[in-house]
Amino acid sequence: MRIQAIRIHRHGGPEALQLDEVDLPAPGPGEALVRNTAVGVNYADIYEREGDHGGPHAAKALPITLGHMAAGVVEALGPGATGPAPGTRVGYIGPAAYASCTLVPAARLIPLPEAIPDEVAGGWLLRGLTAEYLVRRLFPLGPRATALVHAAAGGMGLILGQWGAMLGARMIGTVGSAAKVEVALAHGYEAVIDNSREDFAQRVLDLTGGRGPDVIYDGVGKAAFERSLDCIRPRGMVVSYGTASGNVGAFDLQRLHSKSIVVTRPTLRSWIAEPDEVAAATRALFGALGSGGIRAPVAQALPLAQAAEAHRLLQGRALTAPVILVP
Helix, strand or coil: CEEEEEEECCCCCHHHEEEEEEECCCCCCCEEEEEEEEEECCHHHHHHHHCCCCCCCCCCCCCEECCCEEEEEEEEECCCCCCCCCCCEEEEECCCCCECEEEEEHHHCEECCCCCCHHHHHHHHHHHHHHHHHHHHHCCCCCCCEEEECCCCCHHHHHHHHHHHHCCCEEEEEECCHHHHHHHHCCCCCEEEECCCCCHHHHHHHHCCCCCCCEEEECCCHHHHHHHHHHCCCCCEEEECCCCCCCCCCCCHHHHCCCCCEEECCCHHHHCCCHHHHHHHHHHHHHHHHCCCCCCCCCEEEEHHHHHHHHHHHHCCCCCCCEEEEC
16 A cells, blocks of 8 residues: 655755655554554654664664654554454554554554543653653652652653652752743642753752752753763662753763762663563553643644654754644
């Protein structure tokens, strides 16, 4: 069948994104054909577009159909496939999502509860599952924990603030402008530091009586990493889960020595590698969303053909919620 897909034929800026018509074969053994209804836009897509493969995604041969998450409807199952039946609303995390239809391993499809709209699943599934392992498993938050979250008014920041507050933790955020302070305060944060006006490391030390936070969730990378080491508490953990400002790069391991700091660079795929992990994580996420404890707005829904504009918005930090593409 012929489908529309956003592909890159070379690495580069948003202008490298191209709307193509391509042939998609029938689903093979173990595969499902999913008609996408809401495609998420994530920083991993920008890294891949630019040719930066320092993260979890290995280099692929060009042309590449971008995208790593979507919601849609199962249209057909391949031979021997065991998974949601045709007609089922599903979400998935996997490659080639910037398309009208995608072939996905049927066993990796996630049936969507009736209470979770397609646009919420498309925009938040990857972010939500990332937040789940960050606050519940990698560094479990609770009433005695204090967490600092960089980019607190971005898509990941909004869900981390709310989920951490639900777990009883004291949540402190950083943002890049005065306009984003109120956004973060409305999503679980007790205090928000405007990086354009003050040094976050000194301010968070002031807020914690000189002790520092127990954990720092850093989706910013290069611009925030070194100062995060300066303000984390002894034996605290700095979680570098994203690199919006660039890769952290090499640093002196001795920086960690004086306070026994733990630094980790995790990726979601390692935390949902097993079917039981996916099932437990999605139950927790859908439960948090369905309870009303976590609000999951979508900033904009753009046509698939406007993927370049979606990338510009995300990379320009103009968004305080996810943007989705609608085939």
